[in-house]
Amino acid sequence: MKLLTLNFLTCAVKTCKTSASSFPLHPRDSELEIVEAEINVQFLQNILPRLMWEELGGLVNELGLPSLPPTAPLPSALVESKLQAPESDTTGLNIEKLEVPSQVARDLHRVLLETCIMSGGLVCGNCGHEYKVLEGVANFLLPAHLV
Amino acid sequence: MPQYLVRLVQMHESFRKAELQSLADLAGVEIVIVKYEEDSPFCIISAPSPKAAKDVISRSILSFGIYELWGHGSDYLALHTSVKESSSHHWPIYKTTPFYFTLDSYRGTRTEAQRRQIIQDFSYLPFTGPIKLKDPSSAIFTIFEDYALGAEAPHYLYLGRLLGSSSRHLKTMYDLKKRHYISTTSMDAELALLTANLALAGPGKIFYDPFMGTGGFPIACAEFGAYVFGSDIDARTIRGTGGSARKGQTGKMDVEGNFKQYGLQGRYLGSFISDLTNTPLQIPGPDRNIREGQVHEVNSARGGWLDGIICDPPYGVREGLKVLGTRAQLSELERSTHADRYKDSGYIPPKRPYSFTAMLDDILAFAADTLVEGGRLSMWMPTANDEDIELVIPLNRRLEIVSVCVQPFNKWSRRLLTYRRLREEEVTLADVVADDVVKTENEKGARADDLNDFRRRYFEGFKESERTRQEQFGSSSTPDTENAGDPKGGWDGALKDIFRKESPK
Numbered sequence A: 001m002k003l004l005t006l007n008f009l010t011c012a013v014k015t016c017k018t019s020a021s022s023f024p025l026h027p028r029d030s031e032l033e034i035v036e037a038e039i040n041v042q043f044l045q046n047i048l049p050r051l052m053w054e055e056l057g058g059l060v061n062e063l064g065l066p067s068l069p070p071t072a073p074l075p076s077a078l079v080e081s082k083l084q085a086p087e088s089d090t091t092g093l094n095i096e097k098l099e100v101p102s103q104v105a106r107d108l109h110r111v112l113l114e115t116c117i118m119s120g121g122l123v124c125g126n127c128g129h130e131y132k133v134l135e136g137v138a139n140f141l142l143p144a145h146l147v
Numbered sequence B: 001m002p003q004y005l006v007r008l009v010q011m012h013e014s015f016r017k018a019e020l021q022s023l024a025d026l027a028g029v030e031i032v033i034v035k036y037e038e039d040s041p042f043c044i045i046s047a048p049s050p051k052a053a054k055d056v057i058s059r060s061i062l063s064f065g066i067y068e069l070w071g072h073g074s075d076y077l078a079l080h081t082s083v084k085e086s087s088s089h090h091w092p093i094y095k096t097t098p099f100y101f102t103l104d105s106y107r108g109t110r111t112e113a114q115r116r117q118i119i120q121d122f123s124y125l126p127f128t129g130p131i132k133l134k135d136p137s138s139a140i141f142t143i144f145e146d147y148a149l150g151a152e153a154p155h156y157l158y159l160g161r162l163l164g165s166s167s168r169h170l171k172t173m174y175d176l177k178k179r180h181y182i183s184t185t186s187m188d189a190e191l192a193l194l195t196a197n198l199a200l201a202g203p204g205k206i207f208y209d210p211f212m213g214t215g216g217f218p219i220a221c222a223e224f225g226a227y228v229f230g231s232d233i234d235a236r237t238i239r240g241t242g243g244s245a246r247k248g249q250t251g252k253m254d255v256e257g258n259f260k261q262y263g264l265q266g267r268y269l270g271s272f273i274s275d276l277t278n279t280p281l282q283i284p285g286p287d288r289n290i291r292e293g294q295v296h297e298v299n300s301a302r303g304g305w306l307d308g309i310i311c312d313p314p315y316g317v318r319e320g321l322k323v324l325g326t327r328a329q330l331s332e333l334e335r336s337t338h339a340d341r342y343k344d345s346g347y348i349p350p351k352r353p354y355s356f357t358a359m360l361d362d363i364l365a366f367a368a369d370t371l372v373e374g375g376r377l378s379m380w381m382p383t384a385n386d387e388d389i390e391l392v393i394p395l396n397r398r399l400e401i402v403s404v405c406v407q408p409f410n411k412w413s414r415r416l417l418t419y420r421r422l423r424e425e426e427v428t429l430a431d432v433v434a435d436d437v438v439k440t441e442n443e444k445g446a447r448a449d450d451l452n453d454f455r456r457r458y459f460e461g462f463k464e465s466e467r468t469r470q471e472q473f474g475s476s477s478t479p480d481t482e483n484a485g486d487p488k489g490g491w492d493g494a495l496k497d498i499f500r501k502e503s504p505k
């Protein structure tokens, strides 16, 4: 599971949903893996307003990954202009202004879409229940006493 | 606005207009359906420009291509008159370009000599360029003949210039027969891709399937550029240790492997095991706590976050539907037994029966809570043709029905329902409360048989519905989509070479 999914996951126990401490779930004994993927700025710009920035920052720190900036970047900060000749131009004289993913976008992509939790647990900060992750798949089925 | 001819497939008829309209929404193009008949694969639309028309069809599953309409009429005399009257302003553009003529007779056949004569009759067009089929700069013209079933002569004709082809080749590319990992309930590729179109899956969006099975819907959405994830109550389905429906298949087969097969793993966010009634996903929107019909708490700090949800919920035919929980309240002793034992590796959480209607209402409520404004839910559900046993289309006051499409089978049929999440200003608090009352009613459960009408009727054999269906549809319609397309239709074989993708027989 890519780290981005943790932005949308909380405790499955109904009574926990209303408690702020049920989000985000806290990774325990996580085995992480980097799986490279093509960057897509359009997607990053689309989900940026849906990210719980502060909580994601906390998660990243818990996992010991490089910290996120303290405040969420603006969608416009995800691209930067670069001057270069198009590939078809061999003379190098026709310089074009190209929009390319910025360093901020590449960092965000690395954390949210290339960092995957392969195994470990996800723990609710409210009830303490731990959901197991096996082969990258988390199990949120609740035992009978928690339904 | 100029008019264009869409060459539709003659199958899944009730989905065709819904797809056209959705594709227009996706492309941000305003179209008007000028001429459409359920019994014909030819449809005329108007659109602002040739590029807009081409954009609309480029993602279509239920059409082959779109044409600039040069003329039409009920016989060849009328067609030639129409071509001369309405298309002469185009003629100079193609004076010297390479060109090619083809004939597409739907439900009719022509001899080679007739075909040559029909094309010859257009020689008044002042084209002097070379006749070339495979040149990418060639203008491809097609004469379309529409025959009534069993008729000797066509009753309507069109001439069009090809603007662009559809995405129907994806049906073959994603064919289940060639997929790494499938199950007996996997949705066929054509319908999964079509569902993704109706739900407006597109580049940069985020889509979710709460009953993902082997991942057919998320794969279709990812093909169209969406980022996807899913869940299922059955761990074995996702992890793939349950094996594949394919005979003799061995080794590790899982949902992730399917994404890898198509090179889509970069857009696969992941999947998890859960049950919709106890979802671990964030439920934003009004956080409601209804007691005695009063709303106690409203918290809409966080808005919807899903661009689309598509699913084919389980009908519970074989085992009855189940969700987590127990039929009766657990005693203190039972609770502590579960609390002691749930960490054991062999622990299986108990499940309770769940009604199909309650589940549909729950899906709608979930969609209303989690979709962004304008986001779509596309959901399959069974229906029965007999009025007496028809399942009601579920409603939610925060969702508006966009389209209802029906796929008939021999003994039953199913619907694809597509809803749009209304904007906040279109929804009142009273609507939210009313939806919660429905939900509360549904939670008073009973036995699976009482709850699940569909299941009971399934076992009763749909005797009534079968009779009704035959009266309604005749015996010609079959659910077997494999060979159902254009039984006698004729797309010029030459076009197959142009697209090198797929063309009807």
Ligand SMILES: [Zn+2]
Residues within 6 Å of the ligand: A011, A012, A013, A016, A022, A124, A125, A126, A127, A128, A129
């Ligand atoms: Zn909890």
